[in-house]
Amino acid sequence: MVNIYHEKDGNISEIKEKTVAIIGYGNQGRAQALNLRDSGINVIVGNREDEYRQFAKDDGFSTYSIADAVNKADIIFILIPDEILDEVFEESIRPYLSEGNAIVFASGYNVGFELIDLPDNIDVLLLAPRMIGVGVREKFLDGEGFFSFIAIEQDATGHAKNVLLALAKGIGTLRKGAVELTFKQEAELDLFNEQGFGPAFGRVLLTAIYTLLDAGYPPEAVLIEMYMSGEMSYTYQAMAKVGLVKQVNFHSQTSQYGSMSRGIRFRKLPLRPKMEEILEEIQNGEFTKEWEKTLTKLKFKIIKFFATKQKINRIENEVRDNLGLKTYDIYEQEPPTNRDMEELKEVSEELKEFEKYYQ
Ligand SMILES: NC(=O)c1ccc[n+]([C@@H]2O[C@H](COP(=O)([O-])OP(=O)(O)OC[C@H]3O[C@@H](n4cnc5c(N)ncnc54)[C@H](OP(=O)(O)O)[C@@H]3O)[C@@H](O)[C@H]2O)c1
Numbered sequence: 001m002v003n004i005y006h007e008k009d010g011n012i013s014e015i016k017e018k019t020v021a022i023i024g025y026g027n028q029g030r031a032q033a034l035n036l037r038d039s040g041i042n043v044i045v046g047n048r049e050d051e052y053r054q055f056a057k058d059d060g061f062s063t064y065s066i067a068d069a070v071n072k073a074d075i076i077f078i079l080i081p082d083e084i085l086d087e088v089f090e091e092s093i094r095p096y097l098s099e100g101n102a103i104v105f106a107s108g109y110n111v112g113f114e115l116i117d118l119p120d121n122i123d124v125l126l127l128a129p130r131m132i133g134v135g136v137r138e139k140f141l142d143g144e145g146f147f148s149f150i151a152i153e154q155d156a157t158g159h160a161k162n163v164l165l166a167l168a169k170g171i172g173t174l175r176k177g178a179v180e181l182t183f184k185q186e187a188e189l190d191l192f193n194e195q196g197f198g199p200a201f202g203r204v205l206l207t208a209i210y211t212l213l214d215a216g217y218p219p220e221a222v223l224i225e226m227y228m229s230g231e232m233s234y235t236y237q238a239m240a241k242v243g244l245v246k247q248v249n250f251h252s253q254t255s256q257y258g259s260m261s262r263g264i265r266f267r268k269l270p271l272r273p274k275m276e277e278i279l280e281e282i283q284n285g286e287f288t289k290e291w292e293k294t295l296t297k298l299k300f301k302i303i304k305f306f307a308t309k310q311k312i313n314r315i316e317n318e319v320r321d322n323l324g325l326k327t328y329d330i331y332e333q334e335p336p337t338n339r340d341m342e343e344l345k346e347v348s349e350e351l352k353e354f355e356k357y358y359q
Contacts, residue, residue, distance in 0.1 A: 129148045
């Protein structure tokens with residue numbers, strides 16, 4: 001069975017004399033910095049000189065440039081977006097690391113897919129909360145904790161495990177449980193959730209919405225029924241609390257009979273082969289290779305533009321307006337220029353498919 005660690009497994013005195021630098025004061029950075037400090041750990045923050053650095057100052061942290069923070073610290077949390085992490089690591093982190101340091105990632109992506117070049121005289125750790133930053137802070141304060149995936153890629157000091165478990169205790173995850181994986185497994189699971197489950201779920205949701213709209217139900221009622229009430233999030237919480245099937249008991253007998261008896265009609269949805277194909281592309285590195293290409297960034301810009309033009313966006317904004325809810329500008333994505341289209345000539349057929357798909 002996989003190793004799962006709890007409160008008794010972590011000892012904060014292992015890192016009492018150490019300085020922890022949090023690099024990046026965003027979603028995870030702020031939450032983890034505050035939790036570690038509240039756990040009695042000496043924390044400093046490294047960020048570019050801008051509003052995020054100011055947030056850290058306002059929270060009472062000593063702040064530095066990224067390079068200076070790395071220089072001053074023994075343990076370095078790298079909590080910046082994964083897409084730019086390799087560049088920032090090469091320029092502002094790697095040159096300032098010392099032998100025996102530990103670096104800690106919150107995502108397995110860059111290490112798991114070998115996108116960064118790691119010095120071999122440091123510990124390389126993963127402490128990846130399965131929780132958004134705000135939740136990491138809230139669930140620390142209320143004492144409940146949250147799950148994380150943890151991993152050790154490199155143990156240069158011989159103490160990597162003790163350090164990792166002390167940090168895990170410090171951010172509050174051991175109260176719930178930290179599950180040991182590899183960096184690559186963490187990254188693959190995360191990508192699969194985003195690429196295999198997310199879009200399939202989105203397709204099912206949209207199909208249900210358009211079925212009801214085409215049948216003449218008022219859009220306000222349809223969107224409230226399908227997701228805008230927020231009821232679905234309670235169902236998800238119930239699944240986590242009591243179990244995937246057991247949670248049906250929170251619904252009426254009519255609801256239970258209806259969903260169980262009709263469920264069988266969807267058994268032949270051809271989801272599995274598509275999901276297996278997506279997982280394989282993730283595992284064999286094909287997705288990462290594709291995402292690293294400059295052309296893909298441009299292709300993404302165009303696909304996102306098509307996605308913002310989907311009919312549901314307009315319907316949703318009208319509904320939100322009618323219901324007195326705040327509306328958001330979803331058309332902020334710039335339309336493609338002629339130059340973009342020229343550069344994307346070799347994938348123009350593929351882009352036409354995306355345009356059609358999002359109509
Ligand atoms: N978001 C989540 O809920 C979540 C959950 C689990 C794990 N993670 C992982 O946690 C890590 C951090 O994610 P996040 O969502 O917390 O990131 P985020 O909020 O988007 O990160 C913002 C921080 O990154 C800094 N930053 C952005 N671009 C930068 C650049 N080019 N150079 C230097 N600093 C830069 C920002 O500072 P400036 O722009 O001021 O420089 C800011 O401090 C990632 O590995 C992510 O996969 C995130």
